[in-house]
Structure formats: structure tokens, C-alpha cells
Amino acid sequence: xxxxxxxxxxxxxxxxxxxxxxxxxxxxxxxxxxxxxxxxxxxxxxxxxxxxxxxxxxxxxxxxxxxxxxxxxxxxxxxxxxxxxxxxxxxxxxxxxxxxxxxxxxxxxxxxxxxxxxxxxxxxxxxxxx
Numbered sequence: 001x002x003x004x005x006x007x008x009x010x011x012x013x014x015x016x017x018x019x020x021x022x023x024x025x026x027x028x029x030x031x032x033x034x035x036x037x038x039x040x041x042x043x044x045x046x047x048x049x050x051x052x053x054x055x056x057x058x059x060x061x062x063x064x065x066x067x068x069x070x071x072x073x074x075x076x077x078x079x080x081x082x083x084x085x086x087x088x089x090x091x092x093x094x095x096x097x098x099x100x101x102x103x104x105x106x107x108x109x110x111x112x113x114x115x116x117x118x119x120x121x122x123x124x125x126x127x128x129x130x
Contacts, residue, residue, distance in 0.1 A: 012081070013041075013057070016057055019056070023053070023054045023059065025101060026108050027052070028112050030112065039081050042054055046112060046115045047115070050115075051114070052111050055079065055092075059092070059104070060090050060092050062089050062115055064114055067091075075094035075096060076091050077092045078092065079092050
């Protein structure tokens with residue numbers, strides 16, 4: 001998803017090797033978790049619902065409001081793939097947490113638990129061809 005020429009939308013940041021390696025090291029080994037591209041980066045899904053991913057150098061999680069507030073209080077922030085348009089239910093993790101893999105895994109597990117409680121996303125019907 002590259003912005004159109006003349007668009008005021010900034011280019012989508014790409015994950016660096018460090019962010020990709022961090023993502024791979026903390027994504028849960030769970031039979032219902034799938035990993036696929038999202039926002040030109042990579043994200044993890046459970047039952048069709050995205051629960052974590054990387055966006056440029058940052059890791060984001062889907063969490064209930066009290067957990068998002070706790071992460072924000074520790075230095076996290078809103079996840080805004082488009083500036084000024086935060087994604088509801090998602091938070092960027094503090095970059096300082098990169099050096100704390102066990103803490104990251106605990107927060108990722110909370111995110112997975114939260115996403116598993118959301119009804120499965122229904123597949124979109126195939127587009128009709130003319």
C-alpha cells in the first residue's frame with residue numbers, strides 16, 4: 001500500500017531486520033495462529049483477527065482498554081498506520097521492551113487471549129466477475 005502520487009499520506013514504514021526477528025521470536029507457537037503480510041509489514045492473526053504485528057521498527061498489540069492504558073503508562077502509544085487515525089484496540093509497545101523478551105511474551109500472550117475471545121472473522125464472499 002504505497003500512497004498515490006501527490007498524496008499527503010506519508011510512506012508506510014517497513015520493518016527492519018531487528019523488528020522482524022523480534023516479531024518471529026515472540027509470536028506464539030499456537031495451532032490457530034497464522035502470520036501474514038499487513039501494512040507492508042507482518043502481523044499475526046487468530047481466528048482471522050489480527051492481534052499483533054510490526055509496523056516499521058515498532059511492535060503493536062491488540063489489547064483491552066485497561067491493558068492498553070497500562071502499556072501507554074509504561075511508554076507505549078497509539079497505533080496509527082495512518083497519521084491522526086489510531087486503530088481502536090491497538091497499542092504500540094515501548095521500544096525499551098525490545099530487550100525484555102519474557103515481558104514481551106507475557107504481553108503477547110495477553111493479546112492472544114484477548115483476540116481469541118473475539119468472535120472469529122467471517123471470510124468475505126468472493127468477488128463476482130463480470
